[in-house]
Amino acid sequence: MKKSTKIAVTILTILTSTQAFSECEQNVDKIESFYINGMFTPYDAYQSNKNALKQFITAYLVQEGFNAEVGGQYNEDEDKFSQVIEVARQKWEDDDAEEIIIDFLNNATSYDDPEVAKVALTEFLQDINTAYESTLDEVDSERATAKLESLLDTCSRVVLVTHSQGNFYGNAIINNIYSNYTFPNGYSLNEYPMLGNMQIATPVDVPGSSIGIIYPEVIGNITNNNDFIMELVRSVFGSAEANYNSADNPYDSTGHSLELSYLTPTGQAGEISSQMKNIAYNLTPYPMQAQWETSSSAISGFGHSTINRLLDVEFTDGTVYRYNSVTPNIFTGLLNASSQGGYFNTNIRNNYQADQIE
Amino acid sequence: MAMATDYQDFKEYEDDYLYKRGNYVKHRNNIWVSRHNLSSITPEENKFSWAKVNITDVNEWKSSQTYILGKAVKHNGKMFFSKSLWPISVDSLHSHYKWVEFSHPAIGFDLPSFDPQDPKASTIIGIDTNQNNIRDDYEIKIIMSDKPVAIKVLALKAGEKYQNLMLSSDTIGSMSAEIANNIMNGLILAEQCKRKIDRENTGIRTWKKSEFFNTFDRIKQNRLLQNKLYRIIDENNLTTSIENPCTVL
Numbered sequence: 001m002k003k004s005t006k007i008a009v010t011i012l013t014i015l016t017s018t019q020a021f022s023e024c025e026q027n028v029d030k031i032e033s034f035y036i037n038g039m040f041t042p043y044d045a046y047q048s049n050k051n052a053l054k055q056f057i058t059a060y061l062v063q064e065g066f067n068a069e070v071g072g073q074y075n076e077d078e079d080k081f082s083q084v085i086e087v088a089r090q091k092w093e094d095d096d097a098e099e100i101i102i103d104f105l106n107n108a109t110s111y112d113d114p115e116v117a118k119v120a121l122t123e124f125l126q127d128i129n130t131a132y133e134s135t136l137d138e139v140d141s142e143r144a145t146a147k148l149e150s151l152l153d154t155c156s157r158v159v160l161v162t163h164s165q166g167n168f169y170g171n172a173i174i175n176n177i178y179s180n181y182t183f184p185n186g187y188s189l190n191e192y193p194m195l196g197n198m199q200i201a202t203p204v205d206v207p208g209s210s211i212g213i214i215y216p217e218v219i220g221n222i223t224n225n226n227d228f229i230m231e232l233v234r235s236v237f238g239s240a241e242a243n244y245n246s247a248d249n250p251y252d253s254t255g256h257s258l259e260l261s262y263l264t265p266t267g268q269a270g271e272i273s274s275q276m277k278n279i280a281y282n283l284t285p286y287p288m289q290a291q292w293e294t295s296s297s298a299i300s301g302f303g304h305s306t307i308n309r310l311l312d313v314e315f316t317d318g319t320v321y322r323y324n325s326v327t328p329n330i331f332t333g334l335l336n337a338s339s340q341g342g343y344f345n346t347n348i349r350n351n352y353q354a355d356q357i358e
Numbered sequence: 359m360a361m362a363t364d365y366q367d368f369k370e371y372e373d374d375y376l377y378k379r380g381n382y383v384k385h386r387n388n389i390w391v392s393r394h395n396l397s398s399i400t401p402e403e404n405k406f407s408w409a410k411v412n413i414t415d416v417n418e419w420k421s422s423q424t425y426i427l428g429k430a431v432k433h434n435g436k437m438f439f440s441k442s443l444w445p446i447s448v449d450s451l452h453s454h455y456k457w458v459e460f461s462h463p464a465i466g467f468d469l470p471s472f473d474p475q476d477p478k479a480s481t482i483i484g485i486d487t488n489q490n491n492i493r494d495d496y497e498i499k500i501i502m503s504d505k506p507v508a509i510k511v512l513a514l515k516a517g518e519k520y521q522n523l524m525l526s527s528d529t530i531g532s533m534s535a536e537i538a539n540n541i542m543n544g545l546i547l548a549e550q551c552k553r554k555i556d557r558e559n560t561g562i563r564t565w566k567k568s569e570f571f572n573t574f575d576r577i578k579q580n581r582l583l584q585n586k587l588y589r590i591i592d593e594n595n596l597t598t599s600i601e602n603p604c605t606v607l
Contacts (some may be wrong), residue, residue, distance in 0.1 A: 043584040044545035047598045048553060054599065076585045082578060089574045099568075105577050106568035110554065250560045264557055 024155040024184065025291035029307045031064075031157045031280045033057055034071040036144050036173070039081055040107055046074045052259040053161060058264075060273035065307065066280070070161075071151060073144040075169065079133045086126050092120075104107070109252040109260060111228075118232060125236045132165060132203075133237065135172035144173055152177075152194060153184055157283045159276055160197045163258040164229065167202040171209040174219075175202075178211050187286035193218050194286070196279035198272065200239055200262050203233040206230030217282035220275030224269065229256040244271060281307050287322070287357050289314035298341040304331040312357070313344065320358030323348060362436060362459040365389065365502075373398050380427070380441040382411075382458065387469055387502055389460065391428045391441050403471055411439045413465045419448045425456075437461060467501045467510070470494040483524055484581050491525075492517040496570045506562065512551055513565035515607045523583050530586050538590035543597045545584070549600045550603040557596035 035053055037046040054070045062068050062189035073145035092101045097120035103111060104121055125132060136144060149157045162170030174197045178213070181189040189195060199207045206212050208219030223230050223239075224246035233239055246268065252260035262268045288303025289312045300315040304326065311326035311334070329346060337343035368384040377383070377392040383401065384390075389411040390401035401408040409428025419431035425440040432438075433448045438457040446456040470487045472494035478485050484493040486526055500513045522541050526533065555564045571577045600606060 041494055042581050043542065043588045044549045047546050047596065048549045051550065051599050074588055076588065078582065081581050085574050085578045093574065102572060102577065103566065103568045105574075106566065107573055108566055108568055110563070110566075246403070250555050252373070259553055260556055 016043075021034055022290040024153075025285075025288045025303050027155040028157070028285040028288055028291075028303070028305050029065060030154075031061075031066045031159065032071060032151050032154075033061075033159050033161055033276075034073070034148055034151060034160045035067060036073050036169055036207065037164055038076045038162070038164045039075075040105065040165060041086070045076055045107060049163070049258050051247050054261040056269060056273070056342065060269060060274060064273075064277045064280070066159075066276075067291075071147060073140075073147045075144065075166075075199075077140065079091070079137060079139070080134055083131050084128045087131075088124070092124070093129060096243055107257075109257050110252050111254070114228065114253070118228075122235060129236065132233075133168055136169050141169075141173065141176075144169070144230060145177060148173065148177060148195065149181055150182060152189065155183065155194075155285070157280050158195045159279050160195065160201075161200065161276075162197060163200045163262070164238050164256065167204050167207070168200045170197045170199055171204050171207070171212075174211050175209050183286055185286070185290070192284050192286035196220070196282045196283055198222075198276050198279060199228055200258060201230050201256055203230060203237055205238055207240060207241060215282075218279050220272075222262065222271055222275065222281050224255045224261060224268065226252040226255040227261070229296060244268060284308065285310065287314075287320050289320050289358075292335065295342050296340045299344060302334065302340075304328070311348065311352070313348075314358070317357070319356060322355045322357045323352040323354045325332040326352055346354040359428050362461045365460070365462040365464075368460075371401055373400065382439075382441060386472075387464065387498055389439065393441065404407055411462075412461075413437075413462050414468055415581065416465070421447060430489050463503065469501055470497055473487065473496055474588075480573070482527075482573075485502070486521075488491045490518075491523055493524075493570070495572075496520075499569050500565060505565070509555065509564055512555070512604055512607060513569075516548035516552065517570055519548045519607075520567075520580075523587075524576070524579060526583060526587070527579070530574060530583065530590070533587075533590055533596075535590055535592045538587045539592060539595055541606060542587050542591050544607075546596065546598060546605045547600065547603045550600065551607045554603060 035050050050070050050072045054068060057070060058068045062232055071140050088101050088350060092098045100111060100117045100120045101124055160170055160174060174195060177195060178190050193215045197208055199221040201223050202221045207221040210218040221240065223242040224244050225242040226246050227242060244328050246255060249255055249261050249265060255261045262272060285305050289301040291303025293301050298316060299313055302314050303312045306328050309325050309327060311323040312320055314320045333347060334340055334343050365384060371383040371385040376397045379392055380393050381391055385401040390408040393407055393409055393593050393604040396407050399407045403410060411428050415428055416430045416432050427440055428440045430437060436459055438459050440456055441458055442456045444456045446452055448457050468488055468504055472485060472487055476485060479495060484495060486496055490514055496517050497514060505562060522544055533543060552564045555562060560596050563597045571580045586600065
């Protein structure tokens with residue numbers, strides 16, 4: 001073959017051989033949300049919360065790349081809830097405060113006499129502290145974990161949203177998944193965090209627990225300073241301090257309802273959406289070189305995250321480098337270059353800070 | 359003419375009081391007019407001594423008609439009941455000899471005759487004397503509240519959905535997904551309707567679920583039955599997002 005013909009064939013081969021070959025890595029900039037309910041939330045309220053979250057995400061976060069659909073897992077919490085009822089029955093039946101406890105167990109958004117309610121509910125929380133602080137039972141936990149892991153299997157970013165008592169589940173689940181989960185291609189979540197947790201009205205002492213310490217940027221939390229329930233919970237369990245200076249809410253005098261006191265008021269909604277965006281944007285994709293395959297003589301594959309501005313390049317010797325702060329324009333230039341090796345050498349190699357990751 | 363007396367301001371029946379013919383009291387959510395001088399006779403339906411003021415179907419006052427004790431009428435948008443047999447016009451200067459202008463939170467509603475001392479009242483299912491699929495104590499609590507009429511109507515519809523859940527206990531073991539979905543959709547609609555009103559109407563208090571799930575047994579049953587339904591339903595066919603849930607409740 002003549003030299004000129006050979007070059008032409010090579011160029012043609014390069015032009016026609018760059019292709020997306022891994023659907024999974026294509027999803028690294030997709031953002032999914034997932035809701036699990038706490039112990040005091042029955043199914044009708046779970047679905048309504050999930051719907052409220054969907055409306056909130058549509059209003060605030062779809063424009064930031066979030067999927068409007070919200071995943072979720074209903075936790076039955078039957079045994080623990082039954083235990084709580086039995087405690088209540090033993091202690092409060094025929095008591096003057098029985099009505100307050102019944103309001104609490106029905107997720108009431110107002111109490112006739114808040115001062116009397118505070119005393120009764122503080123005592124009640126002390127009585128049920130073991131159940132209140134507990135994590136999901138085995139079956140519920142397996143179901144929630146399986147659904148979250150199936151989302152992670154798609155290589156998308158996942159933000160778990162938990163409210164009130166459900167934040168104990170958030171802490172437990174997120175730490176469990178971080179300890180055990182590996183992506184389908186073998187990378188570990190612990191090394192490449194793609195799961196975050198937005199904790200709303202959180203009764204835990206450290207949001208995210210260990211993961212909140214290792215990866216604080218993927219855990220968010222908001223608690224109204226007038227959240228009546230969290231104020232009581234804090235006095236019993238030593239929970240994290242309230243961190244949002246909230247105005248009185250005419251729709252929910254407890255300041256605690258997920259929908260009425262957190263997702264609806266514009267101040268809290270803005271704060272939550274900002275934190276959720278930060279969580280999602282601080283998640284770190286695993287090596288993405290499988291995103292685009294190429295038959296360049298120097299590069300065998302590459303992948304890019306617009307959110308993180310990361311470009312992963314696999315060279316034909318098998319090494320993979322992660323280039324930081326690579327804009328979408330540069331990535332598009334690489335993708336469409338007639339000579340990707342040439343474009344890489346000219347525009348990327350010495351222009352961006354890089355780390356070898358494989 | 360005197361101002362209308364609100365139901366709350368009527369005197370409660372007292373057992374040792376000597377009532378004269380035409381005296382009136384409130385007792386178990388109704389107004390009663392004594393038909394003769396009496397003492398120690400508790401107002402009760404279908405008994406001669408007291409006439410219950412019936413407020414379910416109230417017609418316009420007619421000058422040609424005779425009104426017996428306890429009969430309620432409407433006139434110029436106001437409500438009156440008769441406390442005597444005198445043929446006095448409702449709008450005459452002397453109307454106070456026969457007519458008492460009143461208001462009652464249950465006007466227009468079918469208030470059930472409910473005895474809270476009935477042993478069945480404390481069961482999980484409770485009593486539904488007027489057989490409208492709403493437990494009587496909840497129905498009465500809602501109707502007799504100071505909530506706006508529109509909220510009462512929605513609260514009663516929600517009560518039907520709650521009661522549908524409670525009544526599913528006997529059949530849930532062999533229930534189809536379609537029926538389970540219907541019951542669950544009703545509960546979700548009720549929840550979303552309540553939240554929509556809470557969200558959009560400052561100062562208007564909706565109903566509390568604790569007005570229906572008002573005992574530890576009922577709260578527990580609510581959770582257990584919802585969990586059982588959850589295991590049966592087809593989640594893909596649930597109606598979870600409706601723009602106007604109150605209109606389809």
